[in-house]
Amino acid sequence: MPIRELPESPPSVHLLGPTVFLVALGVGMGESYMWPRLVLVFGPEIRWLFLIGVTLQAFVMLEMARYAMATGESIFSGAARIAKPVMWFFFVTAIVVYIWPGHLSAGAAAFEEITGIPWVVTACLGLLLVGVLFSLAKVIYSLLENVLSFLIGLLVIGATVIAAMVGNFNDLVSTLTGMFHFGYFPEEAMSATWFPIVVGSIAFAGPSGMQQMWYTLHLRDKGAGMGAHIPRIRGLRHAGEEEAMPSRGFMFDTDDPEEMRKWKGWRRWVTFDALLLFWGVTMLVTVSFTVLAQSAARENPNVRTLIEQGDRDAALNAMASAFASAGSPVLGSVFLGFLALIGLNATLGLFDSFSRGQADMTYHFVPGARRLKMSHLYAGFLWGVIGFGILILLFGPADGPSAILDILAFLSTFAMGAYCVVLLLVNNLMLPKPIRPNVFTNLVIGAGAVFYLGMLFFSLFRFGVVVS
Secondary structure (H helix, E strand, O other), X not given: OOEOOOOOOOOOOOOOOOHHHHHHHHOOHHHHHHHHHHHHHHOHHHHHHHHHHHHHHHHHHHHHHHHHHHHOOOHHHHHHHHOHHHHHHHHHHHHHHHOOOHHHHHXXXXXXXXXXXXXXXXXXXXXXXXXXXXXXXXXXXXXXHHHHHHHHHHHHHHHHHHHHHHOOHHHHHHHHHHOOOOOXXXXXXXXXXXXXXXXXXXXXXXXXXXXXXXXXXXXXHHOOHHHHHOOOOEOHHHHHHOOOOOOOOOEOOOOOHHHHHHHHHHHHHHHHHHHHHHHHHHHHHHHHHHHHHHHHHHHOOOHHHHHHOOOOOHHHHHHHHHHHOOOOHHHHHHHHHHHHHHHHXXXXXXXXXXXHHHHHHHHHHOOOXXXXXXXXXXXXHHHHHHHHHHHHHHHOOOOOOHHHHHHHHHHHHHHHHHHHHHHHHHHHHOOOHHHOOOHHHHHHHHHHHHHHHHHHXXXXXXXXOOOO
């Protein structure tokens, strides 16, 4: 890679950053649905597994940032430097897993409960709105950072207020102490019904699947580290203003003490992002929803039985009822509104991230693709996934054929184990020694790979099922 100067890092303490995309993607069905459901069935003591899952994700985030900030390249380019088939695995996985409009469908269904507007209509209009919004934006990253920051702020404050209204001090104490009941694993959790759900919930403690890999592209568009030397993706309307995209990233002189000083500043900046904005916000939201789940168990004593009998919506309905019991039936609609907001958050983040990742791999590794601008490729993938989503909503099952969903869940968790392996290889083989991860970090990422892949295949061979 050509050597260029590393820019000065911004102050470590900040409010906005590329982590907002991970929070938007991560605070979804895992925090609002999967973990409250587990708490209702197994009690708040099961939350120690969430603590492990989200802490592991914070380490992964820091290691994804290491390569992206040092080179200005995405982790997909790093994977291609190891072996191009590895990168193409992620290219195909992204298409198979993320083209289904599941998050938006869930949010639209909640919106239908409030307004009576058919969810299919709302979902289709939402897809078109996302496409138009991204196409008209001058710089897509800047628009999304501002929009998602507002929506996430609303979600965090609202979830905290909801929990304060319906929960009590004992709920909060049991929620917090439950995170430290290490080793608690009830016998019924070790069953074909619940073990895959537990494994999937740990994987969904924060962003899941390929969302951490896409984070490297948001770092680049933020101008973090050597990403400052890479042009930013523009909306289709402003594609003509895009500068020429370099064919590779850049590296700074790691033998220069001044450059290493700036590098340490960038590491402090992204560590603040990981610990406070990612780990902290994700934990705060899931604490709020766990308090709400315990309140729901008091208001609806039969909710655990309903969940165990296979009623997938029982947990959400019980939490909506618990919120309504705090003052007015209108409050139940407010809770459903928050679920719709979660669906919108996730859709904005997923559609942008999917299009960004596919465009990056296409531009750099598909012959002839560089005749187009990155913005044109981004728009092509964006409108392609929107068009497919509308067709599925109108003529097919909203989340894809049920026979495919198990495979998609399997691929999503398999991708997480795979990217831990890729991180180990890329950061230890492709980066200069002074900026490689230390032994402890490598052990944590290696443990992540063993966990995701080990638990996934154990679930497959022991119970004959994949992650639910």
